[in-house]
Amino acid sequence: MRKRASGNSAGFTLLELLITAGLCAGLAMITAHFWRFYSYQLGDLKTRARAAQELRLAVDSITHDLGSTVGATPVGDDAVMLCRDAGDIPNGSAQWGEPDQMVLYSLVDGQLVRDDQSLGVAIVVADGVRTFAAEDVSESVLRVTIAVGFGDVTRQATLMWGRP
């Protein structure tokens, strides 16, 4: 059945070559299908992970600052000023100046920026921020809404802060 070429050198027969080519083509198709599925899923997971991570960073930063906040007021549509109780002995009232610490959270070019105005230091807290809004719901409650998104993935959280 197997015909050798002159010189009796061993190699693939045409049938073996055809079978191998068929297997390789099938494998390439399956691999391409898997690869497309894999890339899409991986991209989607990466986007979701990043959105959740950035939202977590924003929420954690704000809740940390709200821990010692005694006064807060919205500034425009996309910023909020926090007055953190500070000084040698915190007095529990918002003085909106020394010795209290003023912190401004604002949305700048899709980034949530925390500007510590007492220290003069501004840092980017979160990236990919689509919405940052602060509004007074009542005299005693401030609502802060943060939405972070990448691509078609958006994650949102709302903070309701009760004034002390």
Add this chain to the structure above:
Amino acid sequence: MQPKRVDSFQGEPRRTCRPGGCSAPRRRGFTILELEISLGVLMAGLLGMVSLLSMYGRQLSRTEAWCRSGPTLYVRSQPDRWMRKFEAAAEVNSEAGQEPWSPPVTGTRVFDAHLTSCSMDSNAQLIVITVELGAAGE
């Protein structure tokens, strides 16, 4: 008649000799079976990658569960001034109407609380606070 094999140096191809003379050295290629086994191993690797992806997806779903439904978090500043001085984080709760959100967040005020007396017994380490509750607006 069986071909007579001549031993060669280790690693060199074997030479088959017949009564008429010796043939050219034979080079052994992959067999179909070997090829199919290697393809099978490759497929198993690909399936492993897909299962890793699935595992990653499950882990991520657990990680992002807190923010998938757009939660509302109820935040209250630290009531104690020393906790504020040490910059402790705010108390966060996922539901309103419970600690630390004892006053209702939305809706109308139900009660007005008036502090009527406060006494402290330092020996017994006891503080007695009397609060009078009345309907809102009275």
